[in-house]
Amino acid sequence: MPVHSKRGETLNHSPIRVLMPYARKAKEAGTHVFHLNIGQPDIETPPQALEAIRSNKESIIPYGPSEGLPTLRSRVANYYTKLGISVNSEDIFVTTGASEAILFALFSCCDEFDEVIIPEPFYANYIGFGHTSSIKIVPIPSSIESEFALPTVEKFEELITPKTKAIFLCNPGNPTGCLYSKAELEQLLELVKKYDLYLIVDEVYREFCYDEVFTSVLTFDEMSEHIIVIDSISKVFSSCGARVGFLVTKNKAIQKVVEKYAQLRLCPPYYGQKLAEVCYDYAEDYIPKAKEEYRKRREVLYNGLKAIEGVNCYKPKAAFYNMTALPLKDANHFCQWMLESFNHEGKTVMFAPGSGFYFHRAYGLDQVRIAYILNEHDLSDALVCLAEGIKKYKTLGF
């Protein structure tokens, strides 16, 4: 039998999806599973966009342009303009989800074994994208004690080597819910300029900031050669399955390279792009309502967690995630146990074990990432399950 690749062997399972088989078994056994493990909102996709797909008259679903449909690119440019960001259609590449945009960015900026500095904990799949593109991810720790604040510029500078090509941020943060300020970004851009690096920022949660104003790195016009932004319709328009994301940059050399990677996979999905077009047409009406809904859920989550003895939590500033430290040693085991061996009145909860979001696997062992993407009623129910689960788990002596 031929041997599969070593890189395939060493690639990690996604911590967000790795426990899925246990969730399936729990459901088969009749238990209701609240999915707080994955950023899949229960909010409806913009109905006008769904309707546009229903009234689509095309009789052939053809290849589109590799860089995306011009009708979509111009709408996204228009959306950015309203945010006070000056970009043109040509600066926007439509990708198959933000996932592909991240890969395109890494392949375009970095060669094999180049280094990219990322504050940890970070979106777990960044490890996989680094693995796929053969780059070295250099994590820079942030901690729950400081509510995962951005490390100081000095800490970043310490990690820069001749192989460093980029600093990568997720702002607002998944899995932390943190938000980096304009002043912090300015400091980081000084560093990026000093060492001639790229700053790649995943801004897919941009629209969900509850207390403070969001600053996009795209507003720093004078630094535009250094900046690549990752975006997506998945979260903001509750359209995760459409697989439509964006890579945005004004750097013409990077654009030329991205164009080649885009041609290689022919084009992004047609229907997703048609859906996205209409999402942007109704953005101003839709987004504030979605944001208000998440704001309410954040209160439910925060108050619910605070009420559970021993839980270490903070109020996330943005996005719809929260890293929470539980009063137990092994959150991986606990999360699996919640699916395999526990239910409260026929219900249980699935979380993403926190350690999967750290590069250093010894970190975050007592943490879980909680996505507050269910309605207030379900979220409250899920928190009751969590409280009861912790109680029961501790009586078992784990």
Next chain:
Amino acid sequence: MPVHSKRGETLNHSPIRVLMPYARKAKEAGTHVFHLNIGQPDIETPPQALEAIRSNKESIIPYGPSEGLPTLRSRVANYYTKLGISVNSEDIFVTTGASEAILFALFSCCDEFDEVIIPEPFYANYIGFGHTSSIKIVPIPSSIESEFALPTVEKFEELITPKTKAIFLCNPGNPTGCLYSKAELEQLLELVKKYDLYLIVDEVYREFCYDEVFTSVLTFDEMSEHIIVIDSISKVFSSCGARVGFLVTKNKAIQKVVEKYAQLRLCPPYYGQKLAEVCYDYAEDYIPKAKEEYRKRREVLYNGLKAIEGVNCYKPKAAFYNMTALPLKDANHFCQWMLESFNHEGKTVMFAPGSGFYFHRAYGLDQVRIAYILNEHDLSDALVCLAEGIKKYKTLGF
């Protein structure tokens, strides 16, 4: 300004799409461009599948399973069963087009700098997929004189080194239209067994064989640990923009690795998968009609090409492509000239320059790939343009 990656710099433009800006300019100037450069059929997508999308009632477009919707995987398994191929749902991974399936196969079988042997000319993007996955493509020449027949097993064996991990075929062939026989595949499988390699076969044109019976490598049950098949709805169901492909293998170790790459990009596009489901429901009615249409177009193309003085062509056995040698030195220049400087009664044709389908860039310089994906009337018109174009081009002394 930061420097983009060397790998991004050395990645080639797709020969199928690289002349697109010239086509756009020709259209802006009022010239009608027949697109024989790209395998984008003008045949309608199955209307029942389009209708299923129109009557979709979902109010949220959510993430699906990473390996694809179970309802689609079971339909594809059923389709294979009817072809006399024994595979289960679990052996089928839904991917974002065949492009992604090829990348998953290469990443799963090969580590960086491993070697994969591929008969050339081959689908140009294989070079890009090899580039992205940092593997070495080892081309094995086939030639227009033998109508691009499969090289002998001895020729393959000569190229095998300790780094060789797989032999990769496209059967039926893009860009050649050739078809490999059962006996040829058996011989190659002996070699694969002897050296413990994978045999990866891109069978996306399986349904379009006009003279002889097609043999899928999946029918060699006793060799199933060695076999990975690439498939797609794009061509067979005229649904290129849906971005739905498949990776099929019974090798459990490879399945486990593919699952991780699949999780990394979350899931394939939702709407494309829903479209694909219904395509397979109507496959038995739809496919024979599409095949008959391409058979007729093949006659038009072959007879048209034969009638042009100096053109070296053969009758392709399968798929809907043909490599044709033109009576001129530089087909790249000719293809661009046809778009930039020529029209016949307001019309011109776009081809994909042949050299882009060879690893050795000195090969195929006088060749073009012609996709016979337009209806007989347009195809005839396009061939008139070609004949007139060649005549004019030669008078200019090129």
